[in-house]
Amino acid sequence: MEAYQLSQEERQIITDAEWLLRKNEVIQKVYHLFGAMHEALAADPVISRFPGDGAQPAKISRGEQYLGLPWVVLDYPRVFGKDNIFACRTFFWWGRFFSTTLHMAGAGLEPYRAVLTGKQHQLAADGWYICVQEDPWQHHFEPVNYQPVADISSEQWEELVQNRSFVKLAKRFDVLTWGKMISNAVAVYAALLDMLSAGDGD
Numbered sequence: 001m002e003a004y005q006l007s008q009e010e011r012q013i014i015t016d017a018e019w020l021l022r023k024n025e026v027i028q029k030v031y032h033l034f035g036a037m038h039e040a041l042a043a044d045p046v047i048s049r050f051p052g053d054g055a056q057p058a059k060i061s062r063g064e065q066y067l068g069l070p071w072v073v074l075d076y077p078r079v080f081g082k083d084n085i086f087a088c089r090t091f092f093w094w095g096r097f098f099s100t101t102l103h104m105a106g107a108g109l110e111p112y113r114a115v116l117t118g119k120q121h122q123l124a125a126d127g128w129y130i131c132v133q134e135d136p137w138q139h140h141f142e143p144v145n146y147q148p149v150a151d152i153s154s155e156q157w158e159e160l161v162q163n164r165s166f167v168k169l170a171k172r173f174d175v176l177t178w179g180k181m182i183s184n185a186v187a188v189y190a191a192l193l194d195m196l197s198a199g200d201g202d
Contacts, residue, residue, distance in 0.1 A: 027062065033178070034060050034072065034090065035060070036182055037181065037185055038060075038074060038076050040182050040183075040185075040186050041088070041186060044189075047077060047193055048077070050077045050193050051086035055077060058075065058077075059076070059078065066093060066139065069094045069095055069096065070093075071093050072092045073092070074090040075088070085103055085104060085106060085108045085109075087108075088101070088189050088193075089102075090185050091139050092175070095175070096175065097172045097174060098172070098174075098175060098181050099173070100170065101139075101168055102168070102189070103136065103166065103168045104167050105136065105166035113162055116161040116167065119195060120154065123149045128148075128149045128169050128192075129172070130149050130157075130160055130169055130170075131145060131167070131168035131169075132152075133145050136168060146170055169192065
């Protein structure tokens, strides 16, 4: 069959505008969800202290083709600079998951390297994942990108948090936790940022 020929399922899809209209409506609701999430995050006394100097306004972005699927991301709190990244990134990936990620690099990472070194056990117990590859802009949870902190050796952990140019810690939530995602995000970011601000080792 020629590459341009349609399957029976594809023929049905191109005659049905409703599913695409519904998809667009859902994406708009993600924007509303993330807008309300931003307000809740900003109201939290721990989260609102970060990232300190240079903090930038909240930003919601979207796209259609992250590994072929639509996505929306809320960056808050955030600072993105050439040599400074400190951002809480809440990601919606159509049909896959929500994720909460703390992305740190440069001046946004250096003050926390020592704290992170001593917090592996706590982060493992709390179910966090850590990025193990060189590309900081991937969001999927395949093992080449993220691995559970609990599965990382102490030697590898020290390498990841002390010597890499960036650190990304993330958690994943089912898309059907939609109604709980605001409280989920506030809880996980507040706990993680409080841990960093405490500055104590295990």
